[in-house]
Amino acid sequence: MGFPFIDSTGSPVRFPYLYFIRRRIIPCMKTTFMLLVIVLAVLACGCTGASPTDTAPALPDLTGTWTGPMLGYDEGTGFTDYPHLTMAMVIEEQHGRLFSGHMLFNANGTEWTTGIAGAIGRNNRTLTIVEKDGGYCAGEVLAPDEIELTYMQDGSPYSIAVDFLKRG
Numbered sequence: 798m799g800f801p802f803i804d805s806t807g808s809p810v811r812f813p814y815l816y817f818i819r820r821r822i823i824p825c826m827k828t829t830f831m832l833l834v835i836v837l838a839v840l841a842c843g844c845t846g847a848s849p850t851d852t853a854p855a856l857p858d859l860t861g862t863w864t865g866p867m868l869g870y871d872e873g874t875g876f877t878d879y880p881h882l883t884m885a886m887v888i889e890e891q892h893g894r895l896f897s898g899h900m901l902f903n904a905n906g907t908e909w910t911t912g913i914a915g916a917i918g919r920n921n922r923t924l925t926i927v928e929k930d931g932g933y934c935a936g937e938v939l940a941p942d943e944i945e946l947t948y949m950q951d952g953s954p955y956s957i958a959v960d961f962l963k964r965g
Contacts, residue, residue, distance in 0.1 A: 853921045857938050859888045859896050861964045869948070869958030879958075881905050886913070886946075886962060894918075900928060934960075 863886040867879045881904055888898040894917040899910045915926035915934075924944065926934035936946035942964040950956045 853919070856894065856917065856921050857941065858891065859917070859938075859944075860891050862887050863944060863962035863964050865960060865962040867948075867958050867960045869956060871956040872954035884960065886944075886960075894921075936960075 864884070867882070867884060868877075869879065870876050883903045885901040886898065887901060888896050890897050895915070896917070897912070897914045899912050901908065901910050912929035913926050915924055917924060917938075922938050924934070924936040924938065924946065926936070926946070928934070931952070932948060932950040934946045934948050936944055938944055944960075944962045946960040946962065948956075948958040948960060
């Protein structure tokens, strides 16, 4: 068997080592190739899995009273640090990622409250809050006792404010 070749005299020459290459080396190359494919598939599966360090932080407990300064912009007034207004966010209940409570405002000795409800994002850091009397907050848990909120009020007059709150 083997591959027929013609020598200088015109007679066919057989090379037994080519037979060996054709019958033994090529199946060996197929086996090597298949092993390489399997190893690369295993490596690809291992590289695409989530590592233990990619886990989200634990679900924060937001219950309590949060207070802090506010900076904002109000239509008609302009930029302000709200010198005569204090605000406290009181989270009374939390069930998993959902929570509820109220905002307590004090302006020159006059207090009023508005109900709120909110949700903690799937990453356990982002917050979305809706206020009963209108307006929305988007925010982030910065530390176990620190939150930053961005309040948005559309309509007329419109306003936006950044609140830096600490639990105390």
